[in-house]
Amino acid sequence: MTSSTFPTLSTPAGPIPAAAPGWDRQRHSQMPSHRYRDAYSRVPVPLTVRDWPSNRLAHAPLWVPVDLRDGNQALAEPMDPARKRRFFELMVAMGYKEIEVGYPSASQTDYDFVRLIAETEIAPEDVTIVVFTPARRELIQRTVESVRGIRNHVVIHMYTATAPTWRDVVLGQDRDGLKELILGGGRDVLEFAGHLPNVRFEFSPEVFNLTEPDYALEVCDAMTELWEATPERPVILNLPATVEIATPNVYADQIEYMHKHLARREAVILSVHPHNDRGTGVACAELAVLAGAQRVEGCIFGNGERTGNVDLATLALNLHSQGVDPMIDFSDIDEIRRTVEHCNRIEIHPRHPYVGDLVHTAFSGTHQDAIKKGFAEHRLRATAEARSAREIEWKVPYLPIDPVDIGRSYDAVIRVNSQSGKAGIAYLLKAEYGIELPRRLQIDFARHIQQHTDETGSEVTADQLWDIFHGAYLAAPAQAPVDLVDCTTTGQSTTITIRANGSEKTTTHDGIGPVEALTAALSHIGFAIDILSLHQTSTGTGSDSEAITLIEYRHRQRTGWVAGKDRSVLTASLIAVMNAATVETGARTR
Numbered sequence: 001m002t003s004s005t006f007p008t009l010s011t012p013a014g015p016i017p018a019a020a021p022g023w024d025r026q027r028h029s030q031m032p033s034h035r036y037r038d039a040y041s042r043v044p045v046p047l048t049v050r051d052w053p054s055n056r057l058a059h060a061p062l063w064v065p066v067d068l069r070d071g072n073q074a075l076a077e078p079m080d081p082a083r084k085r086r087f088f089e090l091m092v093a094m095g096y097k098e099i100e101v102g103y104p105s106a107s108q109t110d111y112d113f114v115r116l117i118a119e120t121e122i123a124p125e126d127v128t129i130v131v132f133t134p135a136r137r138e139l140i141q142r143t144v145e146s147v148r149g150i151r152n153h154v155v156i157h158m159y160t161a162t163a164p165t166w167r168d169v170v171l172g173q174d175r176d177g178l179k180e181l182i183l184g185g186g187r188d189v190l191e192f193a194g195h196l197p198n199v200r201f202e203f204s205p206e207v208f209n210l211t212e213p214d215y216a217l218e219v220c221d222a223m224t225e226l227w228e229a230t231p232e233r234p235v236i237l238n239l240p241a242t243v244e245i246a247t248p249n250v251y252a253d254q255i256e257y258m259h260k261h262l263a264r265r266e267a268v269i270l271s272v273h274p275h276n277d278r279g280t281g282v283a284c285a286e287l288a289v290l291a292g293a294q295r296v297e298g299c300i301f302g303n304g305e306r307t308g309n310v311d312l313a314t315l316a317l318n319l320h321s322q323g324v325d326p327m328i329d330f331s332d333i334d335e336i337r338r339t340v341e342h343c344n345r346i347e348i349h350p351r352h353p354y355v356g357d358l359v360h361t362a363f364s365g366t367h368q369d370a371i372k373k374g375f376a377e378h379r380l381r382a383t384a385e386a387r388s389a390r391e392i393e394w395k396v397p398y399l400p401i402d403p404v405d406i407g408r409s410y411d412a413v414i415r416v417n418s419q420s421g422k423a424g425i426a427y428l429l430k431a432e433y434g435i436e437l438p439r440r441l442q443i444d445f446a447r448h449i450q451q452h453t454d455e456t457g458s459e460v461t462a463d464q465l466w467d468i469f470h471g472a473y474l475a476a477p478a479q480a481p482v483d484l485v486d487c488t489t490t491g492q493s494t495t496i497t498i499r500a501n502g503s504e505k506t507t508t509h510d511g512i513g514p515v516e517a518l519t520a521a522l523s524h525i526g527f528a529i530d531i532l533s534l535h536q537t538s539t540g541t542g543s544d545s546e547a548i549t550l551i552e553y554r555h556r557q558r559t560g561w562v563a564g565k566d567r568s569v570l571t572a573s574l575i576a577v578m579n580a581a582t583v584e585t586g587a588r589t590r
Helices: 065-075 081-094 108-119 137-147 164-171 175-193 215-226 248-261 283-292 312-320 333-343 365-385 423-432 437-455 462-476 514-524 570-583
Strands: 062-065 098-102 128-134 152-161 199-206 237-243 268-276 295-298 482-490 492-501 503-510 530-539 546-555 558-566
Touching: 062 312, 065 081, 065 098, 065 108, 065 333, 065 530, 081 108, 098 108, 098 199, 128 137, 137 152, 137 175, 152 164, 152 175, 175 199, 175 215, 175 514, 199 215, 199 268, 215 248, 237 248, 237 295, 237 312, 237 558, 248 268, 248 283, 248 333, 268 283, 283 295, 283 312, 295 312, 333 570, 365 423, 423 437, 423 462, 437 462, 437 546, 437 558, 437 570, 482 514, 482 570, 492 514, 514 530, 514 570, 530 570, 546 570, 558 570
Parallel strands: 062 098, 062 295, 098 128, 128 152, 152 199, 199 237, 237 268, 268 295
Antiparallel strands: 482 492, 492 503, 530 546, 546 558
């Protein structure tokens, strides 16, 4: 069935599947899903007994950013030398200790950048430099040439695709032929770099996750034997999910199988390199670490071919949110984002985990109420424990980490639109202007904001909130039918002079305060109002602050709210009472 509104779509039609429960009315779509095979029919999943589901993430793996190589390859405009250097310096400043810096046999720019590292001091001595090469002799030789003279530890990373489709369609090799090709590349690496004391080796069976487990194990064991892996000079075996094809638990099973069956396991650093084709790269990496992986390759915000590499920032801050030190500094995430956006020439989505502009923002009223109460409880608990709010346990609802941890303020945590409620509105007025609204006034003011957002369809800023508040409760009419001319208090007596309908009337009131005296005076001339509640707050701080009195009043059967503002608390209260009187004469509308 074709929709008239969306003629390019074909709405699923036909009978509901017989096995569907009564509440599920979905029908078969026109999507050609029959063309694809599930992961279990494409590659054996060897494990039947698993340890990874009961393991916990207790410490950070070794993070290896590949932005300068894998990420760079995926850019429409690859990084120029200045951008590559800026990105490298960022990663060093953040604390990364192993960085893949390029594919020196693939481009002169990458080769020159590796030479820059060799010839300058931009790489601290504790940072390991990784360079990438296919298993081709002339390319391996040029790769080794690029790292000569580097004083840092160096990893030469050789890769070859091993999955059946790649063997058959791309490489034209059977299992034995491909294994010999890989070992030939490994021998070339040894010939050109085996004598260099600061060089170690890494091998990636590309598309590992679609490779038969027994074959991946056979090839990896052959490489560690060839390269004579030892605990003192370990070999990195990097097992990529080059194209995601299954749920993350399948990848975890594959990694645990290798972890349990690899020869020379104590001489192997088990590494993973998940991509994000199914949108589960982060989950794949986390489960892989539970399954025995010790090292994770990815890009800081997940850049890479197609849907990208795994996002190292999300992985690290996920650990942080569980009380585990990520071993990388994200204390100014906006500076990190600006740098990555500049180098990649790609903007980061506002909903990107942790770094997006809106990830700590609540528009929903119920969320805003919970966050507001959470902040209040956090401050009270810090005071009770006589500790800084930055030191105590974080429990604020809807915010998995304290935004301050990553250099964010609380300014954008709560924002107001048509979905927002009284708590968010009250929070913004408090945060930006210092005004504390009592609960019933929050409800009343929320109606004004709802009317505004319904009419405009747009977000409301704190400044706009203040303007709406001022118009609703503070603005005095240009020509009021009743004015307060004077209020004088002497001892226990208050004298009020009011001008109404062109004439003045003075009354004296004993034994009551000025606010009560003013309401009595107004009642004498036909402007009767009852004050139900009075709340004092202020706007601003220090010498610039002004008192605000918030009054809930009743006139006949109607109740309402008004406010008064002045440097004097008493004057602010009297202005509020007069505003209530003028509201009820119809001099201004709300």
